[in-house]
Amino acid sequence: MAFQLSPGINISEIDLTNVTPAVATTEGAIAGVFRWGPTGERILVTSEKELVSRFGKPATYYTSGSATWTNHETWFSAANFLSYSDALFVTRVLGTGAAAASGGQFSARYSGALGNSLSVSFCTAGNFSATQRSQTLTIQPSAASGVATGYTTSAGITAYANVGDRVILSNGTQLVIRSVSTVADAAAGSSLTFDGSSASIVNVTNNTIAISAHGLTTGQAVLYSRTSGTSIEGLNNNAFYYVIRVDAGVIKLATTLANANAGTAIDILALGDGTTHTITAVTTWKSDLTFTTKYTAVTAYAATFKTQWGDSNLFDTGPSAGGVHIVIRDVDGQISGTAGSVLERWENVSTSVGNTKYDGTTNYIVDVLEQNSAWIAVTSAQAAAIALLTLSSGVALTTGADGQDEKDVDIAALAAGYDLYADASDVDISFVIQGKARGTTLANYIIDNICEVRKDCVAFISPELNDTTIDSIIDFTSTLSASTYAVVDSGYKYQYDKYSDVYRWIPLNGDIAGLCARTDDVRDPWFSPAGYSRGNVKNVVKLLVNPNKAQRDLLYKNNINPVITQPGQGTVLFGDKTFSSIVSAFDRINVRRLFIVLEKTIGTAAKSTLFEFNDDFTRAQFKNLVEPFLRDVQGRRGIYDFRVVCDETNNTSQVVDANQFVGDIFIKPARSINFIQLNFVAVRSGVEFSEIVGQF
Numbered sequence: 001m002a003f004q005l006s007p008g009i010n011i012s013e014i015d016l017t018n019v020t021p022a023v024a025t026t027e028g029a030i031a032g033v034f035r036w037g038p039t040g041e042r043i044l045v046t047s048e049k050e051l052v053s054r055f056g057k058p059a060t061y062y063t064s065g066s067a068t069w070t071n072h073e074t075w076f077s078a079a080n081f082l083s084y085s086d087a088l089f090v091t092r093v094l095g096t097g098a099a100a101a102s103g104g105q106f107s108a109r110y111s112g113a114l115g116n117s118l119s120v121s122f123c124t125a126g127n128f129s130a131t132q133r134s135q136t137l138t139i140q141p142s143a144a145s146g147v148a149t150g151y152t153t154s155a156g157i158t159a160y161a162n163v164g165d166r167v168i169l170s171n172g173t174q175l176v177i178r179s180v181s182t183v184a185d186a187a188a189g190s191s192l193t194f195d196g197s198s199a200s201i202v203n204v205t206n207n208t209i210a211i212s213a214h215g216l217t218t219g220q221a222v223l224y225s226r227t228s229g230t231s232i233e234g235l236n237n238n239a240f241y242y243v244i245r246v247d248a249g250v251i252k253l254a255t256t257l258a259n260a261n262a263g264t265a266i267d268i269l270a271l272g273d274g275t276t277h278t279i280t281a282v283t284t285w286k287s288d289l290t291f292t293t294k295y296t297a298v299t300a301y302a303a304t305f306k307t308q309w310g311d312s313n314l315f316d317t318g319p320s321a322g323g324v325h326i327v328i329r330d331v332d333g334q335i336s337g338t339a340g341s342v343l344e345r346w347e348n349v350s351t352s353v354g355n356t357k358y359d360g361t362t363n364y365i366v367d368v369l370e371q372n373s374a375w376i377a378v379t380s381a382q383a384a385a386i387a388l389l390t391l392s393s394g395v396a397l398t399t400g401a402d403g404q405d406e407k408d409v410d411i412a413a414l415a416a417g418y419d420l421y422a423d424a425s426d427v428d429i430s431f432v433i434q435g436k437a438r439g440t441t442l443a444n445y446i447i448d449n450i451c452e453v454r455k456d457c458v459a460f461i462s463p464e465l466n467d468t469t470i471d472s473i474i475d476f477t478s479t480l481s482a483s484t485y486a487v488v489d490s491g492y493k494y495q496y497d498k499y500s501d502v503y504r505w506i507p508l509n510g511d512i513a514g515l516c517a518r519t520d521d522v523r524d525p526w527f528s529p530a531g532y533s534r535g536n537v538k539n540v541v542k543l544l545v546n547p548n549k550a551q552r553d554l555l556y557k558n559n560i561n562p563v564i565t566q567p568g569q570g571t572v573l574f575g576d577k578t579f580s581s582i583v584s585a586f587d588r589i590n591v592r593r594l595f596i597v598l599e600k601t602i603g604t605a606a607k608s609t610l611f612e613f614n615d616d617f618t619r620a621q622f623k624n625l626v627e628p629f630l631r632d633v634q635g636r637r638g639i640y641d642f643r644v645v646c647d648e649t650n651n652t653s654q655v656v657d658a659n660q661f662v663g664d665i666f667i668k669p670a671r672s673i674n675f676i677q678l679n680f681v682a683v684r685s686g687v688e689f690s691e692i693v694g695q696f
Contacts, residue, residue: 095404
């Protein structure tokens with residue numbers, strides 16, 4: 001017991017309950033090119049859905065029918081692993097040319113062309129609700145859709161409102177500003193919207209605008225109708241009118257009766273010459289009007305009008321002084337699949353440094369977006385600029401770029417991504433997935449600098465897509481680093497890409513790593529991941545190379561694990577070799593992974609002996625930690641037999657004096673069956689089986 005200086009009772013508590021801890025055996029790691037997400041970080045992803053959310057969907061861009069940018073081999077290698085497991089560290093690597101989209105006071109959170117799909121609408125305290133304006137306003141209304149282009153006669157509309165804001169006229173009509181201009185009147189060359197496309201005004205005559213041709217041939221017309229209750233000067237409610245092509249490159253507007261058919265004669269009022277033309281074909285019947293005409297009677301709106309932030313309906317109240325509401329949208333549907341959908345909404349974040357919420361957490365816009373937004377970011381300078389605004393506003397982010405794709409990104413960049421997994425004390429992983437092959441340079445870097453250094457994880461390698469023969473697959477491995485910490489498969493599988501509705505060639509290394517992870521889940525790491533019980537590969541349409549028996553023999557002799565498809569059996573991993581250069585127990589995946597688990601577990605448990613005395617008590621305590629664990633592994637069929645030696649025979653006085661501690665652990669690993677011989681022997685009826693058993 002501890003020494004005491006005076007009489008008394010001392011109570012001590014000694015903990016001898018140390019046990020061998022469970023260690024993780026299913027985490028994988030991959031580094032590669034993705035469309036979105038943080039770079040140079042280890043991000044744990046637990047499902048394909050989360051992979052999409054954090055790093056974007058797989059993508060392929062085409063130019064003149066040829067793929068010019070792609071990352072689907074990397075992306076699906078990660079997704080395929082997650083179809084077997086639920087723990088994958090992903091590191092996004094950026095290639096040369098990558099850039100973050102930006103616009104006005106906001107920037108995309110990450111680099112990538114996906115940022116160009118973002119728009120940001122925001123509102124400070126001054127323009128959330130309808131604000132009275134005393135300015136003469138001329139409106140070009142769209143009769144059915146309620147969308148307008150606004151003009152002022154004495155000042156630009158930009159002084160009062162922005163695209164997306166609502167304009168509330170004095171008669172209660174609400175229009176949404178689609179574009180703004182300081183032009184006081186519509187004139188030749190002005191821009192307007194026609195059926196969602198850009199067109200130009202050719203001339204303006206009273207209430208009729210002639211516009212440039214829009215996909216019609218001579219003599220054809222598009223028939224439009226007005227909705228009830230909407231009127232533009234010169235046209236009655238519910239009246240029909242036509243757009244008819246009368247000469248090359250010009251379409252004219254004309255009013256008509258409430259109904260018409262092919263063969264009806266129409267006066268072309270825009271020409272003013274009384275010319276009549278006959279419609280020979282009515283191509284489309286429209287129930288709405290999508291282009292604008294000039295509203296000349298402005299007196300009703302000359303005194304007052306109101307403006308309101310277009311996204312005010314998403315919030316209950318406006319922001320407080322110094323605050324700002326923010327709405328982030330997917331402009332073209334590239335992110336969410338629905339154009340215009342709201343991705344994020346931030347309420348009353350502050351433009352003042354140090355501002356906090358009621359619970360004491362930060363409310364400063366820079367910090368809030370940095371900590372929580374998946375899509376945008378703001379600098380302190382941008383926050384200060386937002387604080388000075390008195391209007392609501394909307395910006396579209398542009399100039400985002402993906403940079404080099406998975407086939408062109410520098411190997412050095414990929415190597416830097418995998419370097420994040422080089423230190424075993426920093427992150428615990430069991431599988432390193434190569435993804436897309438880049439010759440053997442990338443594979444050798446993973447084997448030599450990650451797995452061989454850590455010695456507690458296995459690299460999974462596939463040959464290249466152009467290795468379509470057995471000889472080319474073997475040639476690929478000829479310069480590959482030999483290692484018991486590497487597993488090589490036979491190539492690629494063809495699988496469906498639901499995100500693009502096409503089929504893709506994807507390397508199998510993500511699947512083979514996934515089979516090992518699934519084996520951990522359904523049995524134990526020391527079971528082989530191959531065969532018909534545990535080696536079934538998912539999501540396979542066909543294999544790039546499906547080796548026959550003779551070809552499998554050749555591959556296996558070169559330590560390449562064949563993946564085969566057989567009728568009625570599906571697609572199966574048909575080998576369990578490591579890429580070892582020598583014949584030993586460690587040339588099998590299950591043995592290599594058995595020792596990884598044993599070394600991880602016992603090594604962790606052995607930490608409790610650090611700084612203890614090297615005496616019989618400590619040695620006995622160590623054995624009592626290790627032996628129950630090994631008996632458990634033995635009972636679970638991982639080893640045939642074992643022995644732990646930790647006594648004065650290996651902890652000699654020299655070892656003790658050197659402050660060392662030695663524990664020798666002898667293991668007889670269990671072996672997987674790779675070859676089966678079945679002998680069927682016919683014998684005479686008078687022969688006893690005991691006489692011949694054992695003779696063959």
